Amino acid sequence: MDDIKIGEILLPGEESEQERREHKVRRRFWPTFRRAARQIPFSRDLVAAYYCAVDPATPTRTRGILLAALGYFVLPLDFVPDVLAMIGFSDDIAVLTAAFAAISGQIKERHYQKADEVMRDSVDS
Template sequence: MPIATSAYEHAYSDRRFWRKLRGHAAGAGRQALEKALWLYFAVQNPATPKWARRVIYGALGYFVLPLDAIPDLAPLVGYTDDLGVMTAALATVAFAITDDVKAQARGKLDQWLGPAANDAAGNG
């Protein structure tokens, strides 16, 4: 059953977003963090239309809530629902995920976690 992300827009704030990322960086994994950062940096871009911002804020609002369909503290599967919601949002607003957005996200991830294996090998 799809999750109506518009119900979660109210839950989003920059403060909650960064707190969630810092507190759960290791547990969420690079893939989930990358998608969250793509959405975050896309919504910061003034060229992103208002309707796309609503989609993004809904997905990020779902991400920052401590209680969701699959609790984030559940081993191995805790971020599955968050990743699904973010993936659906990304499919909807793919045009807003520019190379610049991806570079900003990669820079933040590298700052926190070190370069990805393919980046360190010069492949990415």
């Protein structure tokens, strides 16, 4: 996967595109995350990114980039099938890493606190 493809994936998009992505991300994020949690080395950041993306206080451009990256993460079909052990999420990781670099510092402590709470609750259940 080259930088041009990642750049295209991470385009924030128009408001209607962001709404469509948000709906898809809200519906598919948690089932996809549960499958990927052991394979993604930055699960806490991923969950915090989810909360940042769905937070209305997050700037539009940041929301758009995160929703694009999370939308790619929840796609059932992508460049490298997610069912392949250990390498299946490598393309998702590349897209998410680029997104995190593009929105540097926009994921706030409150998003991480919510991520910690949800992840702690999922371990306890």
